[in-house]
Amino acid sequence: MSSQQPQGPASPRRAGRRQKGGRVSRAPLSRERILEKALQMIGETPDGDLSMRALADALGSAPMSLYRHIRNKNDLLDGLTSRVLDHWDVELPAAGAWTEAAFAWMHAVREKLHEHPAVVPLLRTRTRYSPALLRMIDVLLRILRRAGFADAEAARASREITWFTFGFVIMEIRTRQEYPGLEVGAIAVQDFPSPDSPEASQIPDLLELLPHFMKGEADETFAAGARHLVAGLAASLDSEPRTPAQEELR
DSSP: OOOOOOOOOOOHHHHTEEEETTEEEEOOOOHHHHHHHHHHHHHHSTTOOOOHHHHHHHTTSOHHHHTTTOOSHHHHHHHHHHHHHTTOOOOOOSSSOHHHHHHHHHHHHHHHHHHSGGGTTHHHHOSSOOHHHHHHHHHHHHHHHHHTOOHHHHHHHHHHHHHHHHHHHHHHHHHHHHSTTOOTTOOOGGGSOOTTSTTGGGOHHHHHTHHHHTOOOHHHHHHHHHHHHHHHHHHHHHHSOOOHHHHHHO
């Protein structure tokens, strides 16, 4: 009779090992490999939370081994946002109105954030801005300054555009998490007051237009909101006196 004990299921760390030259060895850790696995895991976690121990187990390693490549959890989260945004690229129109360049920026940012929605909440909670995010904002500022916005007005306009774009995407992601299958802007009918309820008498116009609110139309709403915002900024720019230097930029 064999004296060997039956083997149970492989532990996460052992599962992370691989065969090489007849010997069992671990796949080498690197910052890139850690961030790649963390990005995958944070997308699979409903609340976007991620523990260093769970990450180490998924990599088949000990938690302390991660700290040779990641200083701490803040460094890990900063690395995730940079990994996503560093690959952001936008093809701005080479010529034409600055408003079209602003639209291109807004749509490109929204598309990039939707590729990794789990990372979007991190952009609001990090104590420092990702260098990649700062570069994105710098592109927007360049568009606005070349359009003729003075320094203070360019900064203010960039905030309006950035907050609208990021805020819209955050609302889209939150809606999909809380109401799967419901598009942003749509009203969940199951949570709506019945027509004969006391609450319904206080919202007659909303009740009348309810069929229109049951369709989210996120893409159309974003595009319309972007155009309204930029049109307002363009109107304010045209009403402001410009210096010769600003005229030359135009």
